[in-house]
Amino acid sequence: xxxxxxxxxxxxxxxxxxxxxxxxxxxxxxxxxxxxxxxxxxxxxxxxxxxxxxxxxxxxxxxxxxxxxxxxxxxxxxxxxxxxxxxxxxxxxxxxxxxxxxxxxxxxxxxxxxxxxxxxxxxxxxxxxxxxxxxxxxxxxxxxxxxxxxxxxxxxxxxxxxxxxxxxxxxxxxxxxxxxxxxxxxxxxxxxxxxxxxxxxxxxxxxxxxxxxxxxxxxxxxxxxxxxxxxxxxxxxxxxxxxxxxxxxxxxxxxxxxxxxxxxxxxxxxxxxxxxxxxxxxxxxxxxxxxxxxxxxxxxxxxxxxxxxxxxxxxxxxxxxxxxxxxxxxxxxxxxxxxxxxxxxxxxxxxxxxxxxxxxxxxxxxxxxxxxxxxxxxxxxxxxxxxxxxxxxxxxxxxxxxxxxxxxxxxxxxxxxxxxxxxxxxxxxx
Numbered sequence: 001x002x003x004x005x006x007x008x009x010x011x012x013x014x015x016x017x018x019x020x021x022x023x024x025x026x027x028x029x030x031x032x033x034x035x036x037x038x039x040x041x042x043x044x045x046x047x048x049x050x051x052x053x054x055x056x057x058x059x060x061x062x063x064x065x066x067x068x069x070x071x072x073x074x075x076x077x078x079x080x081x082x083x084x085x086x087x088x089x090x091x092x093x094x095x096x097x098x099x100x101x102x103x104x105x106x107x108x109x110x111x112x113x114x115x116x117x118x119x120x121x122x123x124x125x126x127x128x129x130x131x132x133x134x135x136x137x138x139x140x141x142x143x144x145x146x147x148x149x150x151x152x153x154x155x156x157x158x159x160x161x162x163x164x165x166x167x168x169x170x171x172x173x174x175x176x177x178x179x180x181x182x183x184x185x186x187x188x189x190x191x192x193x194x195x196x197x198x199x200x201x202x203x204x205x206x207x208x209x210x211x212x213x214x215x216x217x218x219x220x221x222x223x224x225x226x227x228x229x230x231x232x233x234x235x236x237x238x239x240x241x242x243x244x245x246x247x248x249x250x251x252x253x254x255x256x257x258x259x260x261x262x263x264x265x266x267x268x269x270x271x272x273x274x275x276x277x278x279x280x281x282x283x284x285x286x287x288x289x290x291x292x293x294x295x296x297x298x299x300x301x302x303x304x305x306x307x308x309x310x311x312x313x314x315x316x317x318x319x320x321x322x323x324x325x326x327x328x329x330x331x332x333x334x335x336x337x338x339x340x341x342x343x344x345x346x347x348x349x350x351x352x353x354x355x356x357x358x359x360x361x362x363x364x365x366x367x368x369x370x371x372x373x374x375x376x377x378x379x380x381x382x383x384x385x386x387x388x389x390x391x392x393x394x395x396x397x398x399x400x401x402x403x404x405x406x407x408x409x410x411x412x413x414x415x416x417x418x419x420x421x422x423x424x425x426x427x428x429x430x
Contacts, residue, residue: 020227023147024429030143033221040135047128054121058114066100094285094292103279111268120261127254134247141418146216148411150226153209155403163396164198190385234413241343245421248335256328263321269314272306343419353409360402367398
């Protein structure tokens with residue numbers, strides 16, 4: 001039964017390795033299918049359309065209008081009865097009127113409010129582009145972390161299966177020794193207990209790997225087969241911190257420019273708004289209510305609207321916008337300090353991990369030698385099954401610690417690339 005269990009595990013992992021997708025390919029898939037990236041991409045498209053719409057609002061507005069109106073009474077001119085002959089009453093209006101026309105309106109001057117509105121939309125488009133890049137970088141790092149998590153879970157599972165296999169092999173040898181009277185039956189029972197303990201750990205490791213795989217699939221947007229063949233290579237040089245390339249700082253800089261534009265837009269209320277209009281009309285009665293006939297005529301004009309006094313409301317609005325500008329400077333400094341702190345912390349953690357990996361490697365080599373010696377002594381009757389199980393467990397822990405720390409070192413390097421502001425297309429993703 002144990003052979004079938006281990007064989008099934010090996011077949012499953014072998015099949016997944018044949019269809020494994022490298023990390024770089026998985027990250028590319030996430031850039032296309034991740035929901036957060038898709039939402040950011042749609043935000044960029046929306047702000048670009050709004051920017052184009054704002055620019056076109058500067059052009060003259062052409063409108064077509066048509067109307068029909070009926071009134072129940074109109075003014076009438078009645079002549080006095082003293083007139084030698086009876087004069088008919090004259091209507092000074094019409095009961096039914098029709099009108100259709102094509103008009104153009106153009107804001108000649110608005111205190112540069114419209115121009116600043118276009119600039120505001122342009123900055124919003126730039127902001128959405130920066131936020132899209134930030135979403136891509138955050139998603140990429142999340143996918144890499146999840147990918148490494150699946151690899152760690154798979155590594156833990158492989159090591160446990162190998163340990164169980166060693167116990168099973170030793171158990172077969174002990175069974176032969178028991179038959180020959182060279183070992184005690186209790187040794188076989190101890191190995192059986194150890195084998196069952198490893199089986200429980202394998203079941204738990206399988207559950208954790210399934211959970212990690214599900215999380216990765218959700219991030220990518222489709223099922224992913226993780227490459228279980230680990231080739232951990234950490235570049236020698238660490239990326240330097242690039243403050244000018246930080247998306248969050250760029251977002252704050254854009255917010256500051258938007259706040260400054262908002263100040264200028266608010267100040268536009270200090271100036272008058274001048275609008276010119278022109279229209280071509282065709283209607284009945286037109287401008288001649290007496291003849292009441294269809295006729296074409298033109299209309300043009302210019303209008304001025306100037307708010308001379310609003311109890312200081314516009315001035316207070318300008319001051320509020322200026323406060324927003326000053327606030328962005330403080331926010332920028334706070335964020336820059338946080339970025340530098342996280343980067344320096346990641347560097348220290350990377351250096352500590354690198355030293356820890358070397359120590360773990362030496363511990364793993366020692367545990368392998370100890371297990372080999374214990375196994376040889378056990379076969380010669382110089383040690384007990386408990387000694388073998390302890391040495392086997394020590395090797396499992398040492399190997400697991402060593403290989404997991406190597407993966408963590410690789411992940412920490414990726415984190416430093418992420419924190420440094422290094423462009424995504426230059427990350428060392430393998």
